[in-house]
Amino acid sequence: MVILPIQKNLEISKEETMIIRYACKDMGLNCPFIVSGDSVEKVVQIALDHVQAKHTQDFNTIESAVQIDVMRKSLERSTRIVAD
Numbered sequence: 867m868v869i870l871p872i873q874k875n876l877e878i879s880k881e882e883t884m885i886i887r888y889a890c891k892d893m894g895l896n897c898p899f900i901v902s903g904d905s906v907e908k909v910v911q912i913a914l915d916h917v918q919a920k921h922t923q924d925f926n927t928i929e930s931a932v933q934i935d936v937m938r939k940s941l942e943r944s945t946r947i948v949a950d
């Protein structure tokens with residue numbers, strides 16, 4: 867009698883369709899910018915670049931390492947996990 871390995875791929879393939887999304891609207895900004903990706907780090911980095919380029923007037927100065935870190939954390943809180 868042959869014992870077949872139990873397939874447990876279902877949950878994994880389900881996770882692969884989940885993406886991280888950041889939208890400026892979620893930060894309360896009147897801006898259509900949305901970025902999505904497969905990791906929070908990537909999405910936050912792109913969002914941070916965008917905020918530094920387009921929203922310098924909407925926030926306090928984002929120049930020092932500490933200010934950038936604070937902004938990074940608040941962007942991270944604004945990300946959502948969505949189904950692709």
Ligand SMILES: [Zn+2]
Pocket residue numbers: 890895897898899916917920921
């Ligand atoms: Zn924006």
